[in-house]
Every structure is written in structure tokens, then in C-alpha cells.
Amino acid sequence: MTTIDEIARLCNVSKTTVSRVLNNHPYVSKEKREMILKVINEIDYTPNSIARQFRKNETRTIALSVPSIDHPFFAQLIKGVSLQALSNKYKVVVFQTFYNQTIELELLELLKHKEVDGVILGALENNWCKIEPFLKYGPILLCNEYHHSANIPIIGYNEFEATYKAIVHLIEMGHNKIGFCYDTPYSEAQCQRKDGYLKALDDYNLPHNKDWIFGGVFNIEDGFHIFEQINNLKDSPTAIFTGNDQVAAGLIKRATISGFNVPKDLAVIGFDNQLICQVVTPTITSIDIPIIELGQKAFLKLIDCLLGNVSLRREVIRLPTNLIVREST
Amino acid sequence: MTTIDEIARLCNVSKTTVSRVLNNHPYVSKEKREMILKVINEIDYTPNSIARQFRKNETRTIALSVPSIDHPFFAQLIKGVSLQALSNKYKVVVFQTFYNQTIELELLELLKHKEVDGVILGALENNWCKIEPFLKYGPILLCNEYHHSANIPIIGYNEFEATYKAIVHLIEMGHNKIGFCYDTPYSEAQCQRKDGYLKALDDYNLPHNKDWIFGGVFNIEDGFHIFEQINNLKDSPTAIFTGNDQVAAGLIKRATISGFNVPKDLAVIGFDNQLICQVVTPTITSIDIPIIELGQKAFLKLIDCLLGNVSLRREVIRLPTNLIVREST
DNA sequence: GTGAAAGCGCTAACAA
DNA sequence: TTGTTAGCGCTTTCAC
Numbered sequence: 001m002t003t004i005d006e007i008a009r010l011c012n013v014s015k016t017t018v019s020r021v022l023n024n025h026p027y028v029s030k031e032k033r034e035m036i037l038k039v040i041n042e043i044d045y046t047p048n049s050i051a052r053q054f055r056k057n058e059t060r061t062i063a064l065s066v067p068s069i070d071h072p073f074f075a076q077l078i079k080g081v082s083l084q085a086l087s088n089k090y091k092v093v094v095f096q097t098f099y100n101q102t103i104e105l106e107l108l109e110l111l112k113h114k115e116v117d118g119v120i121l122g123a124l125e126n127n128w129c130k131i132e133p134f135l136k137y138g139p140i141l142l143c144n145e146y147h148h149s150a151n152i153p154i155i156g157y158n159e160f161e162a163t164y165k166a167i168v169h170l171i172e173m174g175h176n177k178i179g180f181c182y183d184t185p186y187s188e189a190q191c192q193r194k195d196g197y198l199k200a201l202d203d204y205n206l207p208h209n210k211d212w213i214f215g216g217v218f219n220i221e222d223g224f225h226i227f228e229q230i231n232n233l234k235d236s237p238t239a240i241f242t243g244n245d246q247v248a249a250g251l252i253k254r255a256t257i258s259g260f261n262v263p264k265d266l267a268v269i270g271f272d273n274q275l276i277c278q279v280v281t282p283t284i285t286s287i288d289i290p291i292i293e294l295g296q297k298a299f300l301k302l303i304d305c306l307l308g309n310v311s312l313r314r315e316v317i318r319l320p321t322n323l324i325v326r327e328s329t
Numbered sequence: 330m331t332t333i334d335e336i337a338r339l340c341n342v343s344k345t346t347v348s349r350v351l352n353n354h355p356y357v358s359k360e361k362r363e364m365i366l367k368v369i370n371e372i373d374y375t376p377n378s379i380a381r382q383f384r385k386n387e388t389r390t391i392a393l394s395v396p397s398i399d400h401p402f403f404a405q406l407i408k409g410v411s412l413q414a415l416s417n418k419y420k421v422v423v424f425q426t427f428y429n430q431t432i433e434l435e436l437l438e439l440l441k442h443k444e445v446d447g448v449i450l451g452a453l454e455n456n457w458c459k460i461e462p463f464l465k466y467g468p469i470l471l472c473n474e475y476h477h478s479a480n481i482p483i484i485g486y487n488e489f490e491a492t493y494k495a496i497v498h499l500i501e502m503g504h505n506k507i508g509f510c511y512d513t514p515y516s517e518a519q520c521q522r523k524d525g526y527l528k529a530l531d532d533y534n535l536p537h538n539k540d541w542i543f544g545g546v547f548n549i550e551d552g553f554h555i556f557e558q559i560n561n562l563k564d565s566p567t568a569i570f571t572g573n574d575q576v577a578a579g580l581i582k583r584a585t586i587s588g589f590n591v592p593k594d595l596a597v598i599g600f601d602n603q604l605i606c607q608v609v610t611p612t613i614t615s616i617d618i619p620i621i622e623l624g625q626k627a628f629l630k631l632i633d634c635l636l637g638n639v640s641l642r643r644e645v646i647r648l649p650t651n652l653i654v655r656e657s658t
Numbered sequence: 659g660t661g662a663a664a665g666c667g668c669t670a671a672c673a674a
Numbered sequence: 675t676t677g678t679t680a681g682c683g684c685t686t687t688c689a690c
Contacts, residue, residue: 003667014677019669027675049442051667054383055682061422070408075399082398082425086432091444093390094423096411103415113378115420220604246604253608275549275575279582281610332683343661348685356659380683384666660690666683673678 002045010039022047059117061091062302065107066122067099071219072246072274073291077122077144080295088303099184101125108134118302121145124187139305139312143298146188146316153305155298155317159189162287162321163196163241166269169285170239171204173329175267179212179237181226181247190243197241212237223250230266231258238266239329245270249280252328256281267329273322282327289321331374339368351376388446390420391631394436395451396428400548401575401603402620406451406473409624417632428513430454437463447631450474453516468634468641472627475517475645482634482644484627488518491616491650492525492570495598498614499568500533502658504596508541508566510555510576519572526570541566552579559595560587567595568658574599578609581657585610596658602651611656618650 004022008015013032020028021036028036039045053059064081066074078094085092093116095107104125110116111134118139121131128150134140141153170178180197182190194213201208211233214226223246230236230251242248248270252262260266262282270277273288297317305312333351337344342361349357350365357365368374382388393410395403407423414421422445424436433454439445440463447468453460457479463469470482499507509526511519523542530537540562543555552575559565559580571577577599581591589595591611599606602617626646633639 001667004669005667015668016670016677016679017675020676023669029675032676046438046441048667049439049444050379050383050386050388051682052669054379054666054684055668055670057379057682059379068408069398069411070401070404072399072401075404078398078423079425082423091422091439093420094407094411096408109375110378110420112375115378220608223608249605249608253610256610276578276605276608279549279552279578279605280608281582281585330683333685334683344684345661345686346659349660352685358659361659377683380666381685383668383682384684384686386666662687662689664685664687666685668682669680671678671680674676 002043004047006043007036007039007045010043011036057114059115060089061093061116062118062120062299063093063095063107063110063116064120064122065095065097065104067097067125069094069096072276073244073272074122076291077295080292081120081299082295083292084296084299088299090299090303097123097125099125101130105130108140111140112137118306120298120302135312139302141298141302141305143294144189146192148188151314152312153301153315153317155294155301155319156189157289157294157319157321159192160196160199162271162289162323163193164200165321165323166241166271166287167197167200168204169323169325170241170267170269170329171200171206173239173263173267175239176204176206177209177212177235177237177239178206179214179230179240181214181217181241181243183216183218183243185215193243209235209237211235212240217243217247219244219246220250223247223252224254227251227254227258236266239263239268240266241269241271243271245272245274245276245284245286248284248286248328249276252280252282252284263327263329269329273324277324277326285326285329286324287321288324290319294319331372333376335372336365336368336374339372340365386443388444389418390422390445391447391449391628392422392424392436392439392445393449393451394424394426394433396426396454398423398425401605402573402601403451405620406624409621410449410628411624412621413625413628417628419628419632426452426454428454430459434459437469440466440469447635449627449631464641468631470627470631470634472623473518475521477517480643481641482630482646484623484630484646484648485518486618486623486648486650488521489525489528491600491618491652492522493529494650494652495570495600495616496526496529497533498652498654499570499596499598499658500529500535502568502592502596504568505533505535506538506541506564506566506568507535508543508559508569510543510546510570510572512545512547512572514544522572538564538566540564541569546572546576548573548575549579552576552581553583556580556583556587565595568592568597569595570598570600572600574601574603574605574613574615577613577615577657578605581609581611581613592656592658598658602653606653606655614655614658615653616650617653619648623648
């Protein structure tokens with residue numbers, strides 16, 4: 001294996017000089033620089049990145065956790081983070097937690113072991129007190145999830161407001177029996193959505209009904225199941241906030257083939273405004289959120305912390321959301 | 330930062346002994362082992378992974394390239410690779426090439442720089458002659474793509490046969506004007522599909538028509554455009570193989586809202602058998618392929634090469650595919 | 659069973 | 675402008 005010493009020997013210079021050329025340091029004479037570069041090219045030498053990382057104690061790699069990569073929202077989030085990382089010459093290790101607490105902690109071990117310089121959590125499986133101790137090993141930030149007291153940057157969008165808007169829209173369309181779906185109750189972001197939902201009901205003097213609230217709902221198949229549940233209720237909602245376009249798509253499909261008219265019999269509103277909204281019939285009303293931008297912003301914030309420009313401290317950034325009305329409401 | 334020396338000092342042993350404990354080597358007395366373990370726990374010591382990787386010249390990380398992560402097929406592929414990597418305690422760095430040749434080569438630089446132990450290419454942007462030189466730095470294998478001569482393991486499914494089956498199905502449904510979509514002409518896998526398409530036409534004495542072949546087609550939006558193209562033809566096909574469920578979904582949607590009856594006026598067949606097939610109206614006939622398994626197999630094959638159990642040599646593995654008939658044909 | 663010592667490839671003080 | 679030297683944290687001979 002070719003090393004820096006080999007180059008130094010070939011060029012009759014010290015390896016320091018070679019290292020300087022490699023790192024674009026000043027104070028190398030033009031002739032030497034050129035000669036060294038020439039030799040490097042000729043014998044196809046490549047610096048060993050791991051040795052560099054070891055020496056500098058810096059990996060130029062960050063870790064990103066998501067529950068599962070095959071969910072369009074998270075795929076987009078990864079894309080945003082990756083795009084920004086690419087242009088900053090960082091690598092991203094994507095960790096799928098599969099909604100598993102242990103795997104999330106394993107991701108944080110990477111930080112402890114110095115295998116990554118920082119971490120972006122795209123979801124939160126563990127109680128914050130399990131996460132916090134890892135802060136001493138490097139910066140961690142929360143993206144697309146919220147915590148009421150964690151002393152780190154938090155980047156998301158206004159879940160409360162987005163949900164409130166959505167529910168008010170349903171109310172304005174004449175509905176007063178409105179259901180609500182969420183994924184996990186442990187998520188503070190999801191709780192904020194629920195608060196938005198309840199606030200809208202209260203503001204318009206509509207009744208709450210526990211039967212109209214559905215948890216553990218993530219994907220198309222869950223959408224299928226939700227329809228069965230709704231259909232089995234004695235008193236069913238006439239409109240439902242699904243929390244996610246996949247769920248909306250599954251729900252609409254089952255409702256339609258069971259003879260429901262969407263939106264007349266059941267209005268459905270999604271979340272995320274993915275392309276799937278435009279291909280199902282009827283098309284899905286949804287909340288548009290800037291996911292790519294969310295990922296990019298998260299990465300840039302992490303880099304700030306990494307470079308020490310900004311110390312790690314609580315800061316809540318909320319990106320704007322936008323209601324897109326289509327046929328399903 | 331705590332190091333192995335610190336532990337050694339605290340325990341009055343050499344760092345060799347600590348290292349032995351850390352690596353579960355034999356020949357450490359029970360008492361010492363227990364004492365060392367105890368101290369390690371107490372002061373929360375973690376070995377520095379980069380130092381280890383440096384010393385062992387092994388990163389336990391592999392790189393995986395895909396064109397773009399937010400395409401359901403590739404998201405699933407990543408999931409398969411990641412699942413298997415997780416259980417083998419490897420990390421996966423996912424590289425999105427965005428269909429860009431330079432980025433694909435950057436990924437291979439990781440191998441050259443020893444930042445990853447091996448590479449799985451989930452697509453192929455560059456000419457093989459650009460890729461081949463990197464083989465001397467570590468194992469590379471091809472997954473979901475094909476090459477006629479590359480001397481590496483190739484894992485995919487039988488594109489020819491799958492497409493042939495699909496076209497024959499359309500013919501049996503009474504169609505004789507059948508269109509074909511592909512993504513990129515550089516892809517040998519796509520060429521095999523085209524061969525399957527043409528063979529089926531020939532076997533049933535159906536005419537070829539260049540106007541019915543559409544390239545550069547990847548996602549839902551492309552499906553939208555394809556419909557416009559078909560609709561503008563004087564002599565349009567009555568059935569179309571889209572090569573991918575996203576395209577099929579987009580195409581079906583536009584056709585339907587333009588008053589076409591799918592499948593009567595235009596039969597559409599997808600590929601990949603994603604959940605989206607079940608939520609659009611009409612539901613989409615598709616080719617089911619074991620994507621997760623594809624990713625898992627690819628990882629396991631790479632590990633085999635890495636561990637030297639198997640030397641890197643040409644080997645073509647083709648997983649089975651299955652035609653799933655639904656309403657769109 | 660255990661430890662001393664070398665060294666993986668590189669960068670960065672410091673000296674010249 | 676250049677080189678000498680030390681050392682990052684760890685594993686692995688080799689000798690005891």
C-alpha cells in the first residue's frame with residue numbers, strides 16, 4: 001500500500017512537505033509542489049482517510065436516524081440532509097431505528113465511539129433522559145420532532161398551527177364530526193397536532209369523541225385498517241385528519257370501494273403533500289411542508305455546532321406549512 | 330478523553346491485557362478480566378472506533394449507491410441491505426448519485442481511500458471501464474443492474490422473463506398495440522426488458538412501433554408526461570408496460586381524468602408491486618419482485634467477498650419475479 | 659498469563 | 675521554506 005512516505009522518498013522531500021501539499025498549506029515552493037503533485041498522480045497515491053480521521057479526531061461524517069427509510073416523508077428528509085452534506089463534503093450514515101429504542105441508542109454509541117462527528121435525530125424513540133448523556137460526546141439535534149425542554153436545536157414546523165388549519169378547513173366544509181390519527185403517543189410533535197385538533201374543535205364548539213382518535217397509524221396498510229375501524233363505529237366521523245398522505249391514500253381507497261363517497265360521506269385530509277396525493281382518486285387535500293429544506297437546515301445547523309460557530313443550545317426553528325385543498329375534502 | 334492506557338493504569342495491568350479483554354481474547358485470568366470490566370463500566374470508557382479501524386485497516390462499513398433515495402424501489406433496496414448489515418454489525422453509507430456520473434465515482438473514491446470495506450452499486454451511471462480500476466481497492470458488486478462481462482457478482486432478477494410475461498399477459502388480454510417505457514438506455518437491465526418486450530411481440534407476430542417506446546421515465550410526474558405523449562399520437566397503443574409503479578400511477582391518473590377507461594381504452598402494467606398499486610383506481614397490475622431479499626442477498630455476497638470466503642468473480646444471481654394481475658389490465 | 663515495544667499513516671509543533 | 679520528531683489509540687507480535 002502506498003503511503004505518504006513513499007511519495008516523500010520518491011520526491012526527496014520530507015513527508016511533512018507532502019502532507020502540506022495534500023492539505024493545501026502555504027509555504028511550499030512552487031517547484032516542489034508541482035513535482036509532488038506529479039508523482040502523486042503517476043503512482044496513483046491516495047491518502048488513507050481513516051488515518052487522517054484518526055489523527056484529526058474528525059470523521060466528516062454525521063449520523064441521521066429515521067424510523068424507516070421506505071416512508072416517503074423520511075426518504076425526502078434523508079434527501080435534504082444528504083444534498084446539503086454532499087455540498088459540504090460530509091458523509092451521512094443513515095440509521096433506521098425501525099421504531100426500536102435499542103437501535104436508536106446504538107446510533108448514539110457511534111457518537112460516543114467517535115465514529116461520527118454529530119447526530120441528527122429524525123425521530124425520537126427513547127425518553128430524552130436516555131439521550132441527554134450522549135451530548136457530552138458531540139452535538140445532537142432534533143429534526144421533525146419536538147421536546148419541551150431539551151437543550152439542543154430543534155427544527156421542525158408548526159405542528160399545532162398546521163393541524164389547526166386543517167381541522168378548521170374541515171369544519172368550514174361543513175363537518176362537525178371530525179376524527180384524528182396520530183402515529184405514536186410518545187411523540188411531542190404528535191401531541192402538538194392533537195392540541196391543534198382539540199383547540200379547533202373547542203373554538204367551534206364541537207364535541208370531542210375518543211372513538212374518533214386513532215393511534216399507531218403510519219402507512220397505507222394502516223389506512224386500510226383505519227377504515228374498517230371507522231366503518232364499525234355506531235357513530236362515525238364524517239371527516240378525518242390522517243396525519244400522513246399514505247394513511248389517507250389507504251383510507252380513501254377502502255372507503256371508496258366500500259361505497260363511500262369521498263368527500264361527501266367521509267372527507268379525508270393528508271399531511272406532507274407527497275405526489276401520491278395527486279394520483280389517488282379523489283385527489284388528497286394535504287398540508288404541504290418543505291421537507292427537503294427541513295433536512296438542509298438541520299444539516300447546516302449541525303455543522304454550525306460542529307465548527308463551534310454556535311454552541312449547542314436550545315433553539316426552536318419552525319418552518320412554514322401550507323394547506324393544499326384538493327378533492328378529498 | 331479516556332483511553333485504554335487510563336484503564337490499564339487504574340487496574341495495574343498493561344494495556345495489552347485491557348485490549349485482550351476488550352476483544353474477548355482468551356488467556357486473561359478471570360480476576361483480571363472482571364476487574365478490568367468493572368473499571369471500564371465505572372468510568373464509562375469507550376474504545377475509539379477510528380483508532381481501531383486504523384489499526385485493523387477495516388471499517389466495517391460498506392457503501393451503497395442508488396440514484397435517489399426517494400424512489401420507493403430504492404428505499405426498499407436500502408432497507409434490505411441495511412437490515413442485513415445491521416444483523417452483521419456493519420454500517421451502510423448510502424450514496425445518492427442523482428443520476429450523476431461524478432458522484433458515482435466519488436463513492437468509489439471512498440473505497441480507494443479505505444473509508445469503506447466494499448461497495449454495492451444499486452445502479453450504474455458510468456461506463457464499466459471507469460468502474461473497473463477501483464476493483465483493486467476492494468470488492469464491488471452490482472445489484473439491480475446488469476453488465477455483460479464485468480467480473481464481479483451481479484444480483485438482480487430476470488428482467489427479460491419478467492417483461493416477457495407482462496407483455497404476453499397484455500397480449501392475452503386482447504391487446505396488439507403495446508407500448509414500452511424504460512428509464513435509461515445505458516442500463517443493460519433495461520435493455521433486457523426491451524428484449525423481453527420485443528421477443529413477446531415477435532412470438533405473437535405483433536408489429537413494432539418506435540412511437541410506442543418511451544425513455545427517461547422514472548416517477549409519477551414522468552407518468553403524467555407519458556400520457557400526454559400517448560394522447561398526442563395519431564396511432565396510439567392500447568396497452569403499455571411502464572417499467573415502474575410510480576409511472577403507472579401517474580399515467581393512469583392522467584388517462585382517467587382525460588376520460589380514458591383503464592383498462593379498456595388503455596391497459597397499464599407497472600413493475601415492483603409497491604403498495605401504491607393497491608390505492609390508485611383502478612388498481613395496478615404489476616410485477617412483484619423480492620426487493621428486500623435482493624438487498625439482503627447483495628449484502629451477504631459482499632460480506633463473503635470481504636471475509637475472503639469467496640474471491641471476487643463473475644456470478645449472476647437472478648431472483649424470481651411474479652406477475653400480479655389487478656384492475657388496470 | 660502477561661507485558662514491552664513496535665507501528666498502522668498521518669498531521670502539527672517546533673526547530674532550523 | 676523545509677525537515678525532525680512526537681504522537682493520536684489501538685492491536686499484535688514476541689519474549690518472558
